[in-house]
Amino acid sequence: MPLLVIENLHVEVEGKPILKGVNLVIEKGQIHALMGPNGSGKSTLSYTLLGHPKYTVTQGRILFNGEDVTNAKTHERARKGMFLSFQYPTAIPGVSVANFLRTSLKSIKGDEGVVKTFRKNLREKMGQLEMDEKFATRYVNEGFSGGEKKRLETLQMAMLEPKLAILDETDSGLDIDALRIVSGGINRLASPERGILLITHYQRILDYVRPQFIHVLVAGQIAHSGGPELAKELEKKGYDWVKHPAGAA
Numbered sequence: 001m002p003l004l005v006i007e008n009l010h011v012e013v014e015g016k017p018i019l020k021g022v023n024l025v026i027e028k029g030q031i032h033a034l035m036g037p038n039g040s041g042k043s044t045l046s047y048t049l050l051g052h053p054k055y056t057v058t059q060g061r062i063l064f065n066g067e068d069v070t071n072a073k074t075h076e077r078a079r080k081g082m083f084l085s086f087q088y089p090t091a092i093p094g095v096s097v098a099n100f101l102r103t104s105l106k107s108i109k110g111d112e113g114v115v116k117t118f119r120k121n122l123r124e125k126m127g128q129l130e131m132d133e134k135f136a137t138r139y140v141n142e143g144f145s146g147g148e149k150k151r152l153e154t155l156q157m158a159m160l161e162p163k164l165a166i167l168d169e170t171d172s173g174l175d176i177d178a179l180r181i182v183s184g185g186i187n188r189l190a191s192p193e194r195g196i197l198l199i200t201h202y203q204r205i206l207d208y209v210r211p212q213f214i215h216v217l218v219a220g221q222i223a224h225s226g227g228p229e230l231a232k233e234l235e236k237k238g239y240d241w242v243k244h245p246a247g248a249a
């Protein structure tokens, strides 16, 4: 059974149709990359997958492990193992990174055992991501640099160990070393049991994280899909040939 099935998904935001029939299947063990021009609906798709209330599904459905989650609440989806790393992570003043992570872990895994090993686990994961221990006591994303916010998203993913990770431009704004470190975090999560949907604008991250499939979203539809070589082709040729395929009017 596929991990994720997106079937003819149509989505509106504030009455405006954005997604116009998206179809995508992610099997366990697969890494898919989603590319496409600004405003084509990539973030809309990721928010919809996690059930953001602003995004209304007007047609189609989302199946996670065979279960229809199209109308499920965000926390239900998270508990089932879906995770979204935001393109623009927000600050949570007054809540420390450690407390935030402990609370999310508890609410998602609902297991005291997980919480007992929390400190050790956190230290280990922060070490892997080469994060200074001081970050644990700082307020979530407050005053964090762009790259630090992305690293915190990766830390959250590493702690929660989701079955499906949707990463919305986790590579944007990362310096060369941070890109390698964050990619390492993504690769450590990848396993035959898990799936990853990586939204990106740049071929660069795909030198570290190797998707088997690349899709191009144009105007709310997947206009083109291919193998890893497609990213290099897009980098060279841009999106025009996908938007206006030869022979099309």
Ligand SMILES: Nc1ncnc2c1ncn2[C@@H]1O[C@H](COP(=O)(O)OP(=O)(O)OP(=O)(O)O)[C@@H](O)[C@H]1O
Binding pocket: 013, 014, 016, 018, 036, 037, 038, 039, 040, 041, 042, 043, 044, 045, 054, 087
């Ligand atoms: N809350 C909203 N209200 C109005 N329009 C919205 C809203 N959210 C998204 N849109 C519109 O939906 C379209 C798709 O936006 P989305 O953020 O999904 O694009 P994207 O593919 O992620 O782009 P980028 O590459 O710039 O991140 C855009 O035209 C955007 O203005």
Ligand SMILES: [Mg+2]
Binding pocket: 042, 043, 044, 087, 168
């Ligand atoms: Mg976006």
